[in-house]
Ligand SMILES: *[C@@H]1O[C@H](CO)[C@@H](O)[C@H](O)[C@H]1NC(C)=O
C-alpha cells in the first residue's frame with residue numbers, strides 16, 4: 440500500500456514536471472540577425488557598403504499585431520539601422536526569418552527628418568479604431584552617446600490607408616534634461632475621438648498624457664514613478680548589471696470599469712512593485728498638481744520580479760514579462776494583486792532571454808518577442824545562433840489550470856445569482 444502510494448507520488452511528480460517543461464507558445468519567427476526588404480540586391484549592397492545598413496547593430500525591441508501585419512521596431516542605438524518602424528506579413532507558410540519592411544515606407548523612416556520621418560521608435564500600440572500610435576523619441580544613440588536630431592513626437596497612422604493622420608510634438612514642459620520616454624499605452628473611450636495616450640518617462644520620472652481631441656499634453660509627476668533603490672541589480676543572460684536609475688516603464692490598462700474609466704497598472708523598471716491609478720485622474724489636466732492620493736501602491740511581487748512590458752486583455756487578465764526569469768507571468772484582476780494570485784505561464788532559459796515585449800491581438804492570442812537585449816548592450820550577440828524570437832499562443836491555452844484561468848460561465852452564474 441505504502442509502496443503503491445510512493446509510486447503514485449513519483450508518477451504525479453513526473454507529470455507535474457512534464458507539464459512545467461511543456462512550452463505552450465508556438466514559435467512564429469526567429470532570426471539570427473535582422474535583414475530588410477530592400478528594393479533589390481543592388482540597393483542592399485549599396486546600403487551595406489555605405490554603412491546605412493550594419494546588420495549586427497539591429498536589435499528589435501517592440502512588436503504589435505494588426506490583422507496580418509506584425510510590426511517590429513528597431514531603435515537607432517547605433518549606426519546602420521535603415522528603418523526604425525517595420526512590419527512583416529503574417530500568413531500560413533511564411534518564412535521563419537522574414538525580412539523587415541519599412542512602415543509605411545522608407546521615406547517615413549529617415550533618420551533626422553523631423554517633419555516626415557521617424558528617427559527612433561521603441562514601443563507601438565494599435566487601437567480598436569485601426570490606428571497605430573507610434574512614439575518617435577527623435578534620438579540617435581543610447582546612454583551617454585545619445586544625440587537628439589529631432590524632438591519627441593507622437594505619430595498616429597491610419598492602418599487602413601497606411602497614412603499618417605497626426606503628428607504631435609511633445610511640449611517643452613513635458614520633458615526634462617533626463618527624459619527617456621520609450622513606452623506608450625492607449626486609452627480609447629466611448630468613441631474613437633475620445634482617445635488618450637500615456638507615455639512613461641523612465642529616466643525623467645513622469646507620466647505624460649496626450650489628448651487626441653484637444654491635441655495637447657500634460658505631465659504628472661509622482662514619487663511612485665521612481666526606482667526602488669534596493670531593486671537596481673539584475674542578472675540576465677549570464678550577465679550581472681545595474682539598472683538602478685530606471686523608473687516608471689511598463690503600463691497596462693484595465694477594461695472599462697463601471698464608472699466609465701479604466702485603471703492603469705504600472706511599475707518602475709528597477710522595482711518589484713506594481714502601482715495603479717484611474718484614468719479619471721490621468722485624463723483630467725487640472726489634476727496634475729493635486730493627485731498624490733489618487734495613486735495606489737499594490738503588493739510587492741517578491742524577488743526576481745522586474746518587469747518592463749505588460750498588457751491586459753478584454754477580460755482583465757494581465758500578461759507581463761519576468762525579465763530576471765526568462766519568463767512570462769499573468770494576473771487575473773478579478774483576484775487581488777497578491778503573490779499567490781500571480782502565475783508564471785511560460786519560461787525558457789534559451790529562447791526567452793529578455794522577453795522585450797508582450798502584446799494581445801484581437802483574436803485573444805498573446806504574442807511575445809525576446810531579443811537578448813542585455814547581451815546586445817553589454818557584451819555581444821553570437822550571430823550564428825537564433826537571437827530574436829516571436830511566439831504566440833491563445834490566451835486560454837496559456838492560462839489553463841493556473842490561478843489566472845477565467846471563471847466559467849457556470850461559476851459566474853453561481854456567484855451572481
Ligand atoms: C560612456 O559610458 C561608457 C560606459 O557606460 C564609458 O565607457 C564611456 O567612457 C562613456 N563615454 C563618455 C563620453 O562619457
Ligand SMILES: *[C@@H]1O[C@H](CO)[C@@H](O)[C@H](O)[C@H]1NC(C)=O
Nearest residue numbers: 605606607608609653654655
Ligand atoms: C496638433 O498639434 C501639432 C503641434 O505639435 C500641430 O502641428 C498639428 O497641426 C495639430 N493637429 C491638429 C489636428 O490639430
